[in-house]
Each structure stands twice: as structure tokens, then as C-alpha cells.
Amino acid sequence: MDRWGITIPFVGATMAESKALVTELPDLGYTDAWSAEVNGADGFVPLALAADWAPALRVGSAIVPVSTRGPGLLAMSAATLADLAPGRFVLGIGASSPVIVEDWNAGRYAAPYARTRDTLRFLRRALAGEKVTEKYETFEINGFRLERAPAIPPKIVLAALRPRMLALAAGEADGAITNWVSPEDVRKVRAEIGPDVELIARLFVCVSEDAAAVRERARRMLTAYLTVPAYAAFHEWLGRGETLRPMREAWAAGDRRAALAAVPDALVDELVVHGDAATCRARVREYVRSGLTTPVLAPIPGGGTPIPRAVRDLAPAAS
Template identity: 45%
Template sequence: MSEHVRWAVNLPLPGLALREHRRIVEALPGMGYDDVWTGEGGGIDAFTPLAAAAAWQPRLGLGTGVVPVLTRGPGVLAQTAASLADLAGNSGSGRVLLGIGTSVPAHVTALNGVAFDRPVARVRDTLRFLTAALRGEPVDAEYETFTVRGFQMPATGVKVVLGALRPRMVRLALDEGDGFVTNLLTPADLARVLAEAGPVPEGREIVAKVFVCPTEDVAYARRAGRAFLGWILNQPPYRAFHDRLGRGGVLARSRELFDAGDRRAAGEALPDGLVDDLWLSGPVPELRDRIARYAQPGVTSVLIYVAPTPGLLSGADDLATVLAGLRP
């Protein structure tokens, strides 16, 4: 396990309203956590929890993993990142990683009514705009997917990372951005992604997101995992990613059912072994050891997403104790 990795927790946490997070967030550095991150899809937005966390616990860094580039204008993304950097810089850590990505049509179009048009080009253009804008450079440019006129703000210190799965996006993230966030992969998959990435310039961030369901109730964990994986693995970017990893045949039946409109059956068609590999479950000490396998050479952060369990939702399991136990 790499000794230099940062450990992070994804917000929101299970069983807590956002307004109830303060006690846990304040305690995270004492548990060995360095950062809090958010994602953005069908739940709450990515930035509000991070603003609250910056106020509650200034020792924590902040990250988004990831924000869709198609649901906000590039200028608004830059302004929001600058606001977070101001909060974090004035209050403590000053570390903000703005993770952006294509997202999927189900989030961009179905929830926001925005066409899922040329997403990879939009990510590239947004990355180029943000890296200039957040350094304080004036931007007046025509990109392939949008035009920005007369934008300038003070330098922020924010790093821009990409949600990246396959080599093309990984390479863009390393060559033009500050690194990448990857997820829904095994430790062996992660090693392959890192090997295929090629040379990594100094100072780049590589973040591995791990989904953890801390319960010994295997049947519950697999049901919960299938409900999530049966949907996400059938989204176009993840289909292509797992095809590259050699799982096209294993996932063929799930894809057939999903395309026929039966999402539940698509989840049920996933092999137990794959669910267990991508949706980690079991007792906390066992999970801690499995999480540690993601802290591979080159990885700078391991981001832990804690899924709801009956014990956490009922209060039978103490969330702070679980979080402290999961940190390798």
C-alpha cells in the first residue's frame, strides 16, 4: 500500500440529512481522513455539501467526482470552483479539486433536459477553459462546443481533474489537466488502467473511488449492489469501459435485459462475483483490507463511498465507528 495516499469520504453519508453531517465531518481528520468529495447525478448537488464542509472542518480538502460539464455553463463552473477555493483558502486547507466529466444521458438529458451532445469534446473544451480561467488568465476564445468572451477572475489554485475510464480520456486528463478520477473497477482493473496510462507528469492526481457496503448481510448487499450496478454498468461509458476490461460476455445478458426496459432483471443477471468485486461488502476489518488494495503506486487518493445498510440507517451501527474502521 502506498504510504503517500490521501484518504477521502464521499458525501452525503448514509442515514444523515445534510444538516446533520457536521458532527461527522468535524471528526474526519481525527479518523485519518484528508478530504471530502461529492458526486452529482440524481441526488443532491455537488457543491453545497462541500461549502458546508469547508465551514465545519477547515482541515479537509474538497473534491467533486464528478460534475457534468453539460448541465452548467463553463463560466458558472469556474465561478463556483473559485467560491469553494475562497472558502477553503480562507478557512484552512485551501485544497480544491474540481472533477468534471461527461456524466450519462440519464442525468444530463432525462433530469435536466439538456442534449447529450458531443460529451467528450465538451469535456475537453471545458478542461481547457477551466485550466486557463482558474489560473487567472483572461479567456476570450472560440472552442469547438462553446465560445467564451471576456472572462477573467483572480487565480484560485483549484486543480481540474477528469472523470476518466479509458486511455483516451486518461491521457487527456494527464496531459492537459491535473489528473483523473476513476471508479467501478477492481484492484486488478486499476493496475491495468495505471499501466495503460503511460507516463504520468509530476504533480498529477489519480483518484480511485471505491463503493463499500459495510454489512455482513450478503443477500442485502448484493440486492443493493445489483440495484445500482444494473443501471450504471449499462450506461454507455461504462459499457465501453468494461468491454475494454474483457467483461462484454459476462455482461451480455444484463445488457439485453436493460435494453428491453427491465432494469431490475438487468441487475439480477449480474454474476455474484462481479457484484462482490465492484460493490464491496462484509465486516469492517475485511473491508479495510480490501480498500487498502486500491492504494497502489501512482494513486494519490482513495475515495470511499459508503452505501446505506440496515445497521447504519437504524442506528444499530455507529457511522463514526464504521468510518474510522474503514480507513486503512
């Protein structure tokens, strides 16, 4: 069965307010529900609720940062979800960003590749029930063992934006997660990881035929993300360095209005799915044909389509 995921919680609603719609997701054709963790809901509680409300769904985090929790606490949270949804939980982890790790969580954002690699290796052992005593490059663990290891350890997938992290995801993890990509970008990422590795991407979708309004909103999202060093480097690798240079220069100079104006319409149309629902579903399938295993739709407001209606209209069963 083709995978078709959705992001939870839904924009503008709490998880409690979303229960009825989450329960409906499998009947609509959705196979997955994925959380995120930035400055809204945490990455685990929405998945625990969704796993109970809709037992047919696979649930996953995309992603929880490796530097905002200690390795042992991360293992405990993952083990709890794996117990609640045996065989249905996927733990997505990643380096995150300096703003989230340091400015918002008083952590230390250092050696992001090594920290992600070390956390992955620790979690593999801990979630298998091993007692871990190990000096890794970025931290040291002395005698940690889960009180209750999950009967079915969860798959672990990595946020990966460039070749080195993509190689780690393909070689040691169970898949890769990417973000802010076009179908053509998916082909380039797929070439790095090979044909058999699960590739997951969050796709921002606006069900609206008012292209001007969608682009105005999307520009704000794109400037917020593509000025983050990791995403700037990712899109440089994808070949958008010159396209994005005026936006990044204006942003660095503190001219937010100029930065927004420097985002071309064509770039928005490449990276944000928009149009009527049928057009959006067709675009998502274009990503799948390009090599995306698991599209994770993130409906965003705009054009007067309420988010619950967008969720229903974007579902495979609506085709």
C-alpha cells in the first residue's frame, strides 16, 4: 500500500480538538501521522494520542532533536511510544538548529553530524535492551539500561539534508527525512541513498486557487527556513545558491521586507504544493513518482479552506 501521511497536531487546533478527525484518518486513506517539534506541541504526546485513537495508523516523529534531551530520556520516550504502538512507531531524530537547541532550550549545538550519529548508535543498543556503557565522540554513557525495553524496537530515521548525513541515514538508520524539496530535488536525494531506503518528506500544502495569497504566506515560511544555515547549505547543494542569494543577503542585513520580495514566485511554486485539491493530490503523487516513499502533508491555512476540510479533500480516498 502506498503511504500517505499527515502532520499532527493540525494547524490551529489542539490535539484534544482534533480527536474526531484523527480517528477518521484511516478511513480517508491516510496511513501515517507524523509530529514535529519546534515551539508548539512536543514530538511524543500527539503520537501517543493518535496511536490510541487510530490503531491502524503508523505514527512517527519528524523530528525530535538529539540535543534537547539527554540520550537516556530520548530512549525512554521512544520506548514508551514503541510499547503503545508496537511495530507502528518510527522515531525520527535530527540535529535541529542553533536557535531551537541553544536559544530556546539552553542546550549546546555542536558537532551536529557526530551528535546525531552517536545518538543513533546509542539508541540502537538501548532500545534493544542492552546495558550501555560507552564513550562516544560527543557524550559518554555509564551503565544505562531501560527498565522496560520495547518488545519491538522502533525503526529510527534521520533528518538528512546533504550527502554525509544521507549516507549515515542509508547506512545505519532505517530511513531519511527531508524537507522543503521539489520533486526534482527528491530525485537528487534518492540518488544519494539508493532505491531501497525509506525517504520521508514533509510537504507544505495549501488548498487554494488564489496563487498570489499562497505565495505571500509561503514567502514568510521560506525565508524563516531557508536562512537557517543547514537549509541554506542544503539548497546550495540542490543548486539554488544564486536564486536564494538576494534573499539571504537582505535577511542578513536585517531588511525583512526585501528578503520576502527576493523570493521568486517560481521558487514558491517548486517548494509549496498549492491549487485546488485535485491539483494538490496530483502534485503529491509527482513526488512519489520521483522517489519519495512517504509524503507527509502539512496543510497550511489560506484561500478560505478550513484545515479539517483540507485534510479530507487531500486524502487518497477523495481521488
